[in-house]
Amino acid sequence: MEFLDFLHYSFIQRALLAGTLIAVLCSALGLFLVLRKMSLIADGLSHVSFGAVALGLFLGVYPLYVVIPVVVLSSHLILKLTEKAKMYGDAAIGIASAVGVACGVILASMSKGFNVDLFSYLFGNILAISGTEVLICLVLSLVVFGLVVFFYHDLFAVTFDEEYATVTGINTGRVNSILAALTAVTVVLAIRVVGVMLVSALLILPAVSALQIARGFRRAMMLSAVIAVTSVLVGVSVSFFLDLPAGATIVMTNFAVFAFILGWKKAFAPRAS
């Protein structure tokens, strides 16, 4: 029973609740992003959010209020750059990342005294998440998850074969914009868990782990969610007992699951591709 006593701490309860919600979102969206070879958009948007956090702190506004619109807008700009400026997606993401970080660095150098706050966004701290942040997280998670469920078949169709999806009458441009916007909101939420530097891992690792063994897309999505949630629960618990940074521990737990699945697959299921 003593082992579970730590669950009585309200900060642990908040961390586990917010972490679980974000893990489910990351796993659902991560699968679409990985299969569409858009994994790095999460990395790019997290770097943009670094600049947006700096802007919020610079203006003296609660950072989340600045980060959400800026990152959603940036996700849209990345898509437009890819579509209209005849540019590869990774180049557009690279530009957004660089501009985001550059803005953050300039604003940090112009400011006096918010560098410590900015640093906390770089590496995240789920154990310091407030009740208000949990509530924001809950509302946004419900919105994002609701939209993923509503557009599930469209997202699947566009991910599997964009050209065929167009022929069936799906507005693929709109689906791409929705996916980018949902990713943006998820990245912003995930930054509180693992920080700007590690956010892409939360989207990529559960998805690639599930893809190693899942048979069927829906099963892959469920397996990805199970892996992501388990990693958050284990990561938060381990970080509490071993006094480790929670975000990094969650990411390493995710990686351990991936390595285990990969090893198991190599050892016992050599035929599976």
Next chain:
Amino acid sequence: MHPVICVHNLSVRYGGAEALQNASFEVHAGDYVGVVGPNGAGKTTLIKTLLRLMEFETGSIEILGKDIHSFSDWHKIGYLPQRASHFNPLFPATVREVVRLGLLSYKAYPRKFSGEDDGKIRQALEGLGIADLEKRLVSELSGGQQQRVLLARALVSGPEILILDEPSTALDPQTKENFFELMKALNANRGITVLLITHDMGQIGRYASKMLYLDRRVIFYGTFSAFCISSDMSSYFGDHAQHLICHQHT
């Protein structure tokens, strides 16, 4: 009889160059049209324009009696793309999940699928002799099996027109032959109008009721036997080439 596809003076530009110029032809219900021509002749451009994947500059297209811009019955068009062999090997989609995509154009949001839809999927798979593959991953199947899965996806909505873009490219000779037989049976037994791009002129002679020869414009449109006795085609290709084309299928 009203044509199911009516293309009039169609011109399409692609990458700054004219890919198709003043193309006009009509396809009637029950036709089996083989679209042929050299590389870069505008075959895929034509198909993509008919499927609204590409915009056209001038001219008009009517599908099932409606202008393409106001046409919305996409479930009446089945499409089999060229790249069956290009499946992402990581994608964990089952055969059933892929075939179900063919029913999406029927479904209004939130796009719920019913038991009746499951029946249609099973029927499409059984019709092509691949019902046993329903739960398999598409990425694990052979090229011929993947081709049939994509064909089941194209047929599951009960289309009136089937458009195929070089469907036999990645297939071995026997599978290719079986595929053309299957197309012929679908055309003859179900009355599906077929529009098929191929490089294989011999197959056109054997299976198609009409041939559309493109080379950035319509060079010939009519029956294969009419092609073989056309003096215009004899002057265009030369006697020897025309003779070779016409005797590939015998």
